[in-house]
Amino acid sequence: MKRAIGLIPMLLWASGAVAQDAASEATRAAQAELAARLPLDDPADMANATRGKIAEIADGVILGKDGRIVWDRRPYAFLAADQAPDTVNPSLWRQARLNAVHGLFEVVPGKIWQVRGYDISVMTIIRGESGWIVVDPLLTEEAAAAGWKLFADTVEAKAGKRPIRAVIFTHSHSDHFGGVGGVVTPEQVRREKIRIIAPHGFSEEATAENVLAGNAMGRRALYMFGAILPPGPTGQVDTGLGPKLSSGTIGYMEPTETVPAAGATLTIDGLVFDFLDAAGTEAPAEFVFYIPAYKALHTTEVVTHNLHNILTLRGAQVRDALHWSKVIDAMLLKWGGTAEVALASHHWPTWGQGAVAKWLADQRDAYRYVHDRTLFLANRGATLHELADQTAEAPVQGRDFSTRDYYGTLNHNMKATYQRYFGWWDGNPAHFNPLPPEQSAPKYVALAGGPDKLLAAGKAAIAAGDYRWAAELLDKLVFAQPDSQDARAALASAYDQLGYQAESGAWRNYYLAAAATLRGTELDTLTGNGQSRSFVSAIPTAVFFDALATRFDAAKGAALAGTFQFVLPDSREAVAVVVGGGVEFPRHGVTDPAPTATITIDRKTLDDVMLGQAQFPALLQSGAIRIDGDRAAFLSWFALHPPADPRFNVVVP
Template identity: 40%
Template sequence: MPSQYTKELIKGQRSSLPFEDTRDFEESKKGFIAAPPYREIMADAGHVAWNMGSYDYLLQGKDFDSIHPSLQRQAILNMGYGLYEVVPGKVYQVRGFDLANMTIIKGDTGWILFDVLTAKETARSALAFVNEKLGQRPVVAVVYSHSHGDHFGGARGVVDEKDVISGKVQIIAPEGFMKHAISENVYAGNAMSRRLMLTYGTLLPRSPFGHVDQAIGKNVAAGDLGLIPPTRTVSKDIEEITIDGVQMVFQNTPGTEAPSEMNTYFPQFKAFWAAENITGTVHNIYTLRGALVRDALAWSKNINNALYLFGDKTDVMFASHSWPRWGNDRVQEVMRTQRDIYANLNNEVLNQANKGVTINEIHNVYKPPKSLQNQWAAHSYHGSEEHNSRAVLNRYLGYWDANPATLVPLSPRDSAPLYVEMMGGSKKIMAKAKTLHNQGKYLEAVEILNKLTLAEPKNTAAKDQLADAYEQLGYQKESVALRNSFLAGAYELRNGIPEGASPSSTSPDMARAMSTDLLLDYMAITMNSKKADGMKFKININTPDIGEKYVLEMSNATLTNIKGFNAKDADLTITLNRSDLETIISGKATFDDLTKAGKAKLAGDAGVLKQLMSTQEKFDPRFEVLPGTKKAK
């Protein structure tokens, strides 16, 4: 339960934060049309893909001492569920069906959909509810605002790919969409999915002591993620496209929340779509599930561009998460607030770095100015001031703090036994940790208990003590990234790695969409180099249907590839169409199947292919993060 120290911290936040500003609550309810009778959506595979009802405890009107009051406020705001009108008769949103919103634009003859959620099942339910309440209309276009799965994964729930191929339905995306949508989820995809379980708390119980929110929505749907490639790419900085009578002015904003992302202005409606660049929270500069560090200054500048391009002619601003803001003054206020918080984060961190503050200190030093702390749109619910400040410093100076002692550090599990020995053993450490815990010094308790659990992964009492400290820290945090990580860590220490349906970043569609380059690069990552030691061969790969050719070379227990070449001294040449290669990628066929069917031709020593495949590993999606949490098979 929340300790007295946690309760006091929570009480202090309730009295110091600007709770008198209730405009977000008014705006989040504005335009409500209807909610469906159901609060649960089933996956086609038979499990629950989405359960909005699991968060109904937030609607009891209680203040919970196990939830930071600012985060509880955000979690209640994200309980919006159903169909909403944004621009009378023209623009609508379905909220609360997935992590993101689906936006519906009424064209002359049909619907234009902006961002189609994570899963086929939730997207299908959302569109069905729209047609039920607003009248049946065909989908004439889909817009992907950016390259993250919760914005395109539900495509197959709202359109038939045959209609896309025939030109009946257009799919529009920013430049670089396909590259980033796939590559971000491939190279370190297994590790990212595992880390997602911690930072998104996807398998935490829904309760005041567990998962309460994901800052930009409730959580991620655990359904069928798909991908239909775009038919049209927005490549200019500012590009105007009219579809079905709806004029759209796209603003490319690469390097902001995603490496490929775009905002949209609707001149006819005086409405600005902010994608995921301006939402109800300060976002991640470094997302803890894993991704390239983002550029806080570029993010701020792109918001500033939007402000000066569209701000003075916008009556409503809405986005792929959170709720709209109405009125020109209000729109510009939120734009400026988020522009300034990202710029302040970048500039103040670098100011401190130039005074000698290191990456291991900055998170205890950086705080936004009071003027921003008093504005809800500058609060870090999805990101956190702690890990975002470290990310900015890492972007410019890297992970090293310039102390030679940290240049080649011991691995934590190697250094931990030394610390435990020098501290006098487990009993002394646990006694000291209990004293620290009773004093409300939870980070100090974590510091020594972490060493003990690494040294003694079977020490259940130590793991329970560490979980106790993690829980108090989780309850105290405003950021869901930090809250979830602490609480999920506590859960795993007590119960082991959880099982259950968890959101996935991969799917057959994602696999098929991999470029051949990406596929061969990934094979090099999944290769066990110890098994490959001593192997040496070259394989030519040719795909006649799209005219690609590659050399795949094994040398020095390393697999490399080069496009546009064939080796004259190749040990094996494989010829097959790219379309047939996709059946192997998606698991529908094997090389043997295609060879027997005459679709794949192998010329040379087929044994080298067997050698190659013998090195390939399948990654464990539930690998151990915290010591002693891996369950026996």
């Protein structure tokens, strides 16, 4: 049974209509235990996070061209407090305060600068022989433009204006290339012959990752990044990887050149860059690089100041922890003895040859620990959920904050590694075809003796501080009786405490966002970002039609058969969509000799549809689409592609 989230009225968090719980005694004890065993007052990271700061954007506020606020750090003023409140894990509080430091920073005097704290990611500017080299221009054009203006107003005002000679995209995730249009324009790239350099495979991976599964990834990302939570000590404080995602326009530009899998040494504006391939670590297309003249190592997102995700909560393909550790070791062997500063696509730099080498070694060991402990236990019979609970944190995590669970976690990374080798099933036949939650939940409630007894058991678990067990029990009750306010409130209370205790920003956000959904206080937000025409136009036509096929309603279209030939004159492409037996199979580059109907439409017009700027009925009337053959069959087929609901339920039926 599918229920709309709107059954419970949306309320502003600040209204006080539905209050969150305070930190329980068990949560306060857990926070105190962690604080007692970690050197939270070690000043080294804060010294590095603030080192070289030369300017900042006033109040941390960025406006779009229309005057809309796209970045605002003012609601995060609560992070100024040294002491963590009881409702925030003290280690995560420390990380959030480090990530909250924003501004323009001089990393290598007169040579390298970073813009930090205006997105989840970091933009780096490198001085070449005659101009600037920009690395990873953030997620959105508005944030990138503001960061570049801060740099130009501060550095160029003194050193003189210089042209941008190159832009480097270190990997295929949009928070590292989506803001490129805020730094350079396509016309500027062509006119000034600006080099855009990316790893091999970048174009396909950058534009395709979120297209096929984008709706589900987007919905889960709202929980993971806390976008449906207000900032505050009982709300969103940080993601662990960075403050939050900027809101605005996500763009794209095609690389002018790519670095091959073998790596390469390139001279960019008179400066030598030594590239090492890192594909298949944090991103499918990724590299790291070293600048010998500056003794500077850019570790991209392979090495940051947290343990990263082997499988993100929003969803992605499972990454390879073993390969990840080996790439870090290759960096250590190649540059660990010479690099005097290491900087990344997130967080703050590390200075000093010894410190850089130690950072690389510790990070390498963290990912190797994830991989090897998983297989050590799995090969002795431990299952996906058992092995993570049997494993204490890695020894390195107790002494190096950069390896702690601020974003990815040892728990989930081990489960992801198990999944990579063995799949989702644990080998127990009782688990390979279980009843779905909406069918099993009423049976559990009946077994417990009814909803009142199950609710009482859940509340007793909460009172005992056994929040994981409470969540498991009360989730059954909510799925059996989703309209029960008592069940929702109790489950939300369990999620509150789990969120408060979480060291991972992603775990905290997900727990607290789930509690907000149960209470009806989830902020009415779909996304703060919009894909630009440049991004949509870069999506390969083959990927577009594969994504369209995922929307085909096979149940209603089981009897439909035919071939629909698409002709795209402006891009000189053809796609034959073969339909039959409830399956839709696009053949890119194929022209069928006897199609059911031929649809002639420009790729640019398809982009208009994807951007929501045009609808097929109006396009048919205007003549922007020509249909030859069985028009009725085409319209019947096209009607079998309903859009997915971007607000589908996550924590309730």
